[in-house]
Amino acid sequence: MNPSDxxxxxxxxxxxxxxxxxxxxxxxVLVAFLTSWxxxxxxxxxxxxxxxxxxxxxLRVVRVNADTxxxxxxxxxxxxxxxxxxxxxxxxxxxxxxxxxxxxxLSKLESTRKAI
Numbered sequence: 001m002n003p004s005d006x007x008x009x010x011x012x013x014x015x016x017x018x019x020x021x022x023x024x025x026x027x028x029v030l031v032a033f034l035t036s037w038x039x040x041x042x043x044x045x046x047x048x049x050x051x052x053x054x055x056x057x058x059l060r061v062v063r064v065n066a067d068t069x070x071x072x073x074x075x076x077x078x079x080x081x082x083x084x085x086x087x088x089x090x091x092x093x094x095x096x097x098x099x100x101x102x103x104x105x106l107s108k109l110e111s112t113r114k115a116i
Contacts, residue, residue, distance in 0.1 A: 009061075032062070040081065041081055047101065051105060
Protein backbone atom coordinates (compact mmCIF):
# COMPACT_ATOMS: atom_id res chain seq x y z
CA MET A 1 0.00 0.00 0.00
CA ASN A 2 1.28 3.43 -0.92
CA PRO A 3 1.21 5.86 2.03
CA SER A 4 -0.41 8.46 -0.25
CA ASP A 5 -3.49 6.23 -0.65
CA UNK A 6 -4.83 6.68 2.87
CA UNK A 7 -4.99 10.11 4.50
CA UNK A 8 -7.36 9.17 7.33
CA UNK A 9 -4.85 7.21 9.44
CA UNK A 10 -1.24 8.03 10.18
CA UNK A 11 1.03 5.95 7.96
CA UNK A 12 4.53 4.72 8.72
CA UNK A 13 7.27 6.22 6.56
CA UNK A 14 11.05 5.91 6.60
CA UNK A 15 14.27 7.27 5.11
CA UNK A 16 13.38 5.81 1.73
CA UNK A 17 10.12 7.68 1.20
CA UNK A 18 10.49 10.71 3.49
CA UNK A 19 11.29 13.10 0.64
CA UNK A 20 8.34 12.05 -1.51
CA UNK A 21 5.83 11.76 1.35
CA UNK A 22 6.85 14.83 3.38
CA UNK A 23 9.21 17.25 1.65
CA UNK A 24 7.45 17.05 -1.73
CA UNK A 25 3.91 16.83 -0.38
CA UNK A 26 1.37 19.33 -1.72
CA UNK A 27 -0.41 19.23 1.66
CA UNK A 28 1.02 20.23 5.02
CA VAL A 29 2.37 17.17 6.87
CA LEU A 30 2.55 16.46 10.58
CA VAL A 31 5.45 14.06 11.16
CA ALA A 32 5.48 12.16 14.46
CA PHE A 33 8.85 10.74 15.52
CA LEU A 34 7.96 7.81 17.77
CA THR A 35 9.27 4.53 19.17
CA SER A 36 7.45 1.34 20.05
CA TRP A 37 8.84 1.14 23.59
CA UNK A 38 7.92 4.65 24.77
CA UNK A 39 4.84 5.11 26.97
CA UNK A 40 4.40 8.80 25.93
CA UNK A 41 4.44 7.66 22.28
CA UNK A 42 1.70 5.13 23.03
CA UNK A 43 -0.33 7.88 24.69
CA UNK A 44 -0.14 10.21 21.68
CA UNK A 45 -1.03 7.58 19.04
CA UNK A 46 -4.83 7.88 19.50
CA UNK A 47 -4.49 11.67 19.36
CA UNK A 48 -2.66 11.40 16.03
CA UNK A 49 -5.39 9.07 14.74
CA UNK A 50 -8.03 11.67 15.63
CA UNK A 51 -6.10 14.49 13.97
CA UNK A 52 -5.54 12.43 10.82
CA UNK A 53 -9.23 11.60 10.61
CA UNK A 54 -10.47 15.13 11.36
CA UNK A 55 -8.03 16.86 9.03
CA UNK A 56 -8.12 14.39 6.11
CA UNK A 57 -7.73 16.29 2.87
CA UNK A 58 -6.13 19.32 4.59
CA LEU A 59 -3.27 17.75 6.56
CA ARG A 60 -1.39 14.47 6.32
CA VAL A 61 -0.19 12.73 9.47
CA VAL A 62 2.73 10.32 9.21
CA ARG A 63 4.85 8.38 11.68
CA VAL A 64 8.60 7.80 11.68
CA ASN A 65 10.21 5.17 13.90
CA ALA A 66 12.94 7.24 15.55
CA ASP A 67 14.97 4.13 16.42
CA THR A 68 15.18 2.66 12.93
CA UNK A 69 15.49 5.99 11.09
CA UNK A 70 18.37 7.54 12.99
CA UNK A 71 19.47 9.66 10.02
CA UNK A 72 16.13 11.46 10.00
CA UNK A 73 16.11 11.77 13.78
CA UNK A 74 19.57 13.32 13.77
CA UNK A 75 18.89 15.57 10.76
CA UNK A 76 15.79 17.05 12.43
CA UNK A 77 17.40 17.21 15.89
CA UNK A 78 14.96 14.83 17.56
CA UNK A 79 16.27 14.57 21.11
CA UNK A 80 13.10 13.45 22.90
CA UNK A 81 10.17 11.36 21.86
CA UNK A 82 7.53 11.87 20.85
CA UNK A 83 8.51 14.82 18.68
CA UNK A 84 6.04 16.26 16.20
CA UNK A 85 7.28 18.33 13.27
CA UNK A 86 4.87 20.31 11.10
CA UNK A 87 6.03 20.66 7.48
CA UNK A 88 4.61 23.13 4.99
CA UNK A 89 6.05 23.16 1.46
CA UNK A 90 8.96 21.00 2.63
CA UNK A 91 9.97 23.30 5.51
CA UNK A 92 9.57 22.77 9.26
CA UNK A 93 7.12 25.38 10.56
CA UNK A 94 6.49 24.07 14.09
CA UNK A 95 7.86 21.58 16.61
CA UNK A 96 6.09 19.98 19.55
CA UNK A 97 8.09 17.83 21.97
CA UNK A 98 6.31 15.42 24.29
CA UNK A 99 2.68 14.49 24.59
CA UNK A 100 -0.02 17.04 23.83
CA UNK A 101 -3.77 17.13 23.47
CA UNK A 102 -5.45 17.22 20.10
CA UNK A 103 -6.58 20.77 20.81
CA UNK A 104 -3.06 21.92 21.73
CA UNK A 105 -1.57 20.37 18.59
CA LEU A 106 -4.23 21.83 16.29
CA SER A 107 -3.92 25.23 17.96
CA LYS A 108 -0.15 25.24 17.41
CA LEU A 109 -0.56 24.24 13.76
CA GLU A 110 -3.26 26.88 13.20
CA SER A 111 -1.18 29.65 14.76
CA THR A 112 1.75 28.64 12.56
CA ARG A 113 -0.42 28.70 9.44
CA LYS A 114 -1.64 32.22 10.24
CA ALA A 115 1.95 33.40 10.65
CA ILE A 116 2.98 32.20 7.18
